[in-house]
Amino acid sequence: MVVLLSSASLAVGADCSCFRLSQPPDKSTYNLFNPTPDNLLRDLDTDRPDKSTSPHTLDAGHFQIESDFLRYTRTQGGGSRTESWAWGSTDFRVGLTNRTEIQFYIPFYQSVRDTNTQTQRTQHTQGIGDLSVILKTNFWGNDSGDTAGGAAFFVKTPTASQGLGNGKVEGGALFLLEAKLPLDFDLTFNTGAALSANDDGGYHADILNVINLSHDIAGPFSAYAEFFSAVPTKHSGDWIGTVDVGVTMKIGKNLQFDAGMNIGVTRGADDLEPFVGVTYRF
Numbered sequence: 001m002v003v004l005l006s007s008a009s010l011a012v013g014a015d016c017s018c019f020r021l022s023q024p025p026d027k028s029t030y031n032l033f034n035p036t037p038d039n040l041l042r043d044l045d046t047d048r049p050d051k052s053t054s055p056h057t058l059d060a061g062h063f064q065i066e067s068d069f070l071r072y073t074r075t076q077g078g079g080s081r082t083e084s085w086a087w088g089s090t091d092f093r094v095g096l097t098n099r100t101e102i103q104f105y106i107p108f109y110q111s112v113r114d115t116n117t118q119t120q121r122t123q124h125t126q127g128i129g130d131l132s133v134i135l136k137t138n139f140w141g142n143d144s145g146d147t148a149g150g151a152a153f154f155v156k157t158p159t160a161s162q163g164l165g166n167g168k169v170e171g172g173a174l175f176l177l178e179a180k181l182p183l184d185f186d187l188t189f190n191t192g193a194a195l196s197a198n199d200d201g202g203y204h205a206d207i208l209n210v211i212n213l214s215h216d217i218a219g220p221f222s223a224y225a226e227f228f229s230a231v232p233t234k235h236s237g238d239w240i241g242t243v244d245v246g247v248t249m250k251i252g253k254n255l256q257f258d259a260g261m262n263i264g265v266t267r268g269a270d271d272l273e274p275f276v277g278v279t280y281r282f
Contacts, residue, residue, distance in 0.1 A: 024143040027060070027098040035061025036098070041253070042143060046279045047091065047103075049246045049258040051228045052188040052212040055150030055176035057138045058095035064281045066091040071275040075264070076117070084112040089129070099142060103134040110164055127161025136176075146180040152192075168197035174208065181213075188212040188226075196232070204234040220250045228262075238268025254281040 030036040036059040045056045048066040058064050067090040075082045088108040095101050107129025115122045134154040141148030155171040172194030179187045190210040195203050212226035223246070230240040246260020255278070262273035 027143070030060040031097050032061050032095065035059075036095070041281075044250060044254060044256060044279070044281055046248075046256060046258075047093075048279060049248065049260045049275065049277055050188075050210075050212055050214075050224050050226050050244055051242075051262075052190050052210040052226060053136070053152050053174060053176055054188060055136075055138055055148040055178055056142055057099055057101040057136055057150070058093050058281075060095045060098050062095045062281060064093040064279065066093065066277070066279045068275055068277045071273065071277075073270050073273045075270045077267070079116060079118055081115045081117055082112065083115075084110060086110045086129070099138040101136050103132075103136065105132040105134065107160075110161075112164065125161075125163035127164055128159070130156050130158060130160040130165045132156045141178070148176075148178045150176040152176060152190075154194075166197050170194065170196050170203075172206075172208065184215060186214045188214070194230070198234070204232055204237065206237075207231045207233065217247070221247060222250070223247045224260075239266050240264075240268045241266035242269050242273075255279070 025040055027036055027040060041059050041062070042056065045054050045058075046064075046066055047053050067088060068086060069088075071086040071089060073082075073084045073086075086107055086109065089106070090108060091103055091105045093101055093103045109126070110129050111124070111126040113122055113124050132154055134152055136150060136152045138148065138150040152174045153171070154173075155169065158165055158167045158169060172192055174190045174192035177189045181187050188210070189212070190208065192208050194206045194208055196206050197203055207230070209229045210226060212224055214222060214224035216222045226244045228240075228242045228244060232239070242262045242264050244260065244262040246258060248256055248258045250256045257276075257278050259276045260274070262270070264271050
């Protein structure tokens with residue numbers, strides 16, 4: 001995800017040759033029912049295609065759809081191979097206030113094939129995935145500054161079709177940080193914890209960390225690389241680590257296309273996860 005943090009701009013006074021710093025507009029009065037005017041909107045900012053979450057929130061009273069065209073996942077090991085296809089998995093974002101938004105993530109259609117590599121017998125499961133609800137708030141830097149901070153709180157509900165989910169409520173929280181670096185690089189860092197279900201019906205905590213670097217390439221194109229880590233606190237759990245890369249193409253102020261690949265680098269992670277997707281703000 002490429003984020004352009006806007007700093008205070010320099011303007012030339014009409015009647016003098018001196019420079020003065022312009023202040024960001026006061027948008028605290030805007031809310032879901034009193035939308036932020038289009039001329040005051042922040043630059044398009046997305047929580048896809050990478051796994052990091054931006055501390056910037058969607059402007060109040062506006063909506064944003066971040067959706068997969070197609071996502072393929074492949075994992076092989078221990079005598080089995082799992083392949084999954086997901087179409088139209090969508091994060092629907094709603095700006096509540098100038099510093100708060102709510103998101104509804106819905107995997108609309110998933111198809112999973114589990115194959116025994118010894119016998120070649122295959123089990124096929126398909127349907128809708130679990131609904132997740134995310135509440136995100138910004139602490140500072142939403143409209144100006146070289147850094148920004150915030151927090152996200154998420155809950156996964158057991159709404160998946162039979163065989164696609166674990167039937168458990170799970171959730172967690174993340175601290176979100178972004179910073180402008182030299183040479184026009186942007187750094188995004190998330191850290192937090194998630195409460196995940198065990199096979200025996202109990203729960204354990206996973207320690208989550210994401211570090212992401214992004215940079216403009218040329219014209220509307222930008223690229224990112226990141227490392228994602230989920231470390232379980234239980235001894236029998238597998239550490240999930242991935243190296244993720246991708247590109248984005250922004251068209252106008254409200255439309256962005258993306259493509260990328262997540263690559264598993266630990267035993268507990270999926271081997272490969274290529275995807276293509278789109279974001280649209282309205």
